[in-house]
């Protein structure tokens with residue numbers, strides 16, 4: 001059975017990301033307190049893969065995870081765009097009036113700012129993953145303390161839901177990568193993540209973008225990340241979707257990109273996880 005390490009414990013969104021990604025396949029889910037320790041255990045082969053959040057549709061990119069991937073030479077074997085629904089959880093019998101402190105993962109706090117602004121007197125603590133915060137409230141019988149997390153966490157740690165769907169925007173998604181230490185071959189891939197930097201001369205980045213556009217590669221994300229060892233120079237992570245899955249054009253683009261950049265590596269070729277489009281949005 002494959003083992004996959006997550007940031008957090010069972011009942012976290014990382015846990016849900018793994019179960020959605022692997023569907024019916026059985027996997028051994030291993031907990032990790034931080035992203036750093038997750039990556040360490042992937043690198044030293046204590047586990048087969050890691051599942052790592054990389055960006056959220058409200059709060060934006062989790063920048064340290066971009067650098068963790070490249071510094072540790074990790075490759076991407078797949079992605080999952082998980083709908084994230086946050087709820088306010090507390091011990092059974094508690095009410096909103098009893099609460100004076102809320103604790104959760106920092107990304108979850110960022111996704112619920114509008115709700116939290118209604119309770120300015122609550123102390124906000126950015127802590128571990130959403131599920132560990134929920135479990136601690138139960139284990140330590142913390143009265144007056146709420147956590148933010150999923151309904152699964154409420155169920156697993158026997159907490160009451162004091163407020164449902166408290167994220168700022170209904171359509172809230174976090175994108176996760178499945179990462180490993182070797183390039184992962186994915187049959188029928190239609191998306192790729194490239195990492196590059198240039199010699200920082202005029203027009204270099206626009207040349208790269210022009211190569212992508214002229215080879216039917218749709219740019220879905222570009223993220224600049226400080227280049228380690230330089231001051232105010234940047235490397236770039238780009239995600240591209242292969243329009244009409246034209247592999248010839250994709251490989252030609254890679255050849256041209258090698259000429260246009262100082263350093264280029266393909267971090268992953270995998271299947272795009274499209275966020276579902278709801279009926280109301282189609283109209």
Ligand SMILES: O=C(O)C(=O)C[C@]1(C(=O)O)C=C[C@@H](O)C=C1
Nearest residue numbers: 012013014053105107129130174
């Ligand atoms: O705390 C959790 O439950 C997580 O899985 C972490 C995490 C994150 O890293 O962004 C995952 C999804 C949500 O965006 C909030 C938190």
